[in-house]
Amino acid sequence: MAFPRLYHRTLLLFVSVLSLSFATTSMAETELRNICRLKGQEENMLTGLGLVVGLNGTGEAGDRATMEAIARVMELLGSPVDSASGYLDDRAINELKKIKNASLVIVRATVPATGARRGEKLDCTVSALNGKSLYGGQLAFAALQGPNPKDGQVFALCSGSIHVENVDVPTVGFVHNGCQMEEDVRTPFYLERNGAKYITLVLDRNHASFHTAANIATRIREDYSGYYTSNAELAATNDGYDDQFVRAIDATNIEVRVPETYLSQPVQFAYELLEKKISEEDAEARVVINKRTGTVVISGDVRIGDVVVVHNNIVVEAGTAVEFTQLVDSNSVNPSLQRLVTQLNMLKVSEEDVIEIIQRIAVAGKLHGKLIIE
Known part of the structure; x- marks a missing residue:
């Protein structure tokens, strides 16, 4: 099983950076308005x-x-x-x-x-x-x-x-x-096509993914299927989408047809739509680094593959089997980046060195998550 080792300032220290607690599934929810906007509602310069x-x-x-x-x-x-x-x-x-x-x-x-x-x-x-x-x-x-x-x-x-x-x-x-x-600048939030009105939800870049887009489409389909009387009514627009009143177009855009009940109240429909809650399960593994402020933000379950990093007088080693198998995380044999950062901070390693070590791990292809440098 894979464990990281950390040597610091010539003192031979073994530090396990795996989580000691068993992982639990998080089912936190958030309103759609917190992770997306309506297409057409953009700033103009x-x-x-x-x-x-x-x-x-x-x-x-x-x-x-x-x-x-x-x-x-x-x-x-x-x-x-x-x-x-x-x-x-x-x-x-x-x-x-x-x-x-x-x-x-x-x-x-x-x-x-x-x-x-x-x-x-x-x-x-x-x-x-x-x-x-x-x-x-x-x-x-x-x-x-x-x-x-x-x-x-x-x-x-x-x-x-x-x-x-x-x-x-x-x-x-x-x-x-x-x-x-001197002139009005309007930002319409729906598109009229073949006698029907369509609203497009646009996920922000930090939440855009096929998984999230599909989950949102499924949730809307479950909540609003009763508002559409039949497949014939849905196909009446002749827009080529048959009975799909909601569809995830890609990882960013979800298109929703406004129900007949709301045709005269598209604002009310948009409000209710944005108030719908979606579960935030399976958060993307991501590391965001701001070099100017020395800030490191870790979201999701970011893991480290087999790697040895030598930086200044610090050696980080992950992937060497040791006998303390009771410390293994039940969900992964790879070390947790969060625990590694915690241990580096405990050893008073500078922010610059911590950031450099994370970047070296990523360059080696052993950082199991998305690295974002601001």
Whole structure:
């Protein structure tokens, strides 16, 4: 049977990292809203160019794009500086080059997953394309467009005082409630097809798996089968799915047909659907490492195969048979990573060394779980 051995700082120490207790099956449950969302309910990014003024000599108007932005603002304020041809002439260029209190910026605003309505105000971020600092600046004007700027539609207008949060990055700031919506951005949560309405549940990336998707489809099928009167009714949509009112499309998406009872109340159906509980059995074996903070998170039953790791003055050995067979975990002959980490911490091994040992085990193909480096 496989046991790990740990040698640390030249002291010959044998440490079993197998769990001393017998494993029990966990049947914890969670609501669907905690592990998935509705397709169509996504955030949207609005982007546009803007002009910041009022800078204390930290701006830059030497490039043509910034000069044209300044000319555009002045034109809107009734003081055009361009020539009759519509282009900046030499006189205007020479005058605008002298300006040091303006900067050209990229402005972004995030529309929440629930959408936004005309007149609603959002925060927006401002990133300078030129100049040294945005401290004390005012966003004079910015017109924001959607993901497809080619259509030319303006969804929001932005202006207001810029707040710089990070003193080390003075060229990035934000404007609180500086973005006012000029058009509605709607995020429909159902799709109409052949006279029927369909809702698609999208599992988040940390829970997406064929096992979970199949379990959710089964649970919905059991709970809502009585809402569909017959196979004939289900096939009436001619959508090619026969009587499958719910189906797991892949490891991430589960499509559900809205029952006739809820056709006029899709919001109520979506609410009830997201409140359904699903068991979290057989959690995926996963190790998440954040090198910046030195954090190691272990979920599921992560095991270690036969391996020897030598790092600095630490030797970790797993897979050598020893006579203390009463310490064997009843469900696996492989050592538990969680117990190994616990023993390393007890020996005051540094966070950096613990993380490096885990990574070496994974590179050797002996970490029986998914390794995620943040």
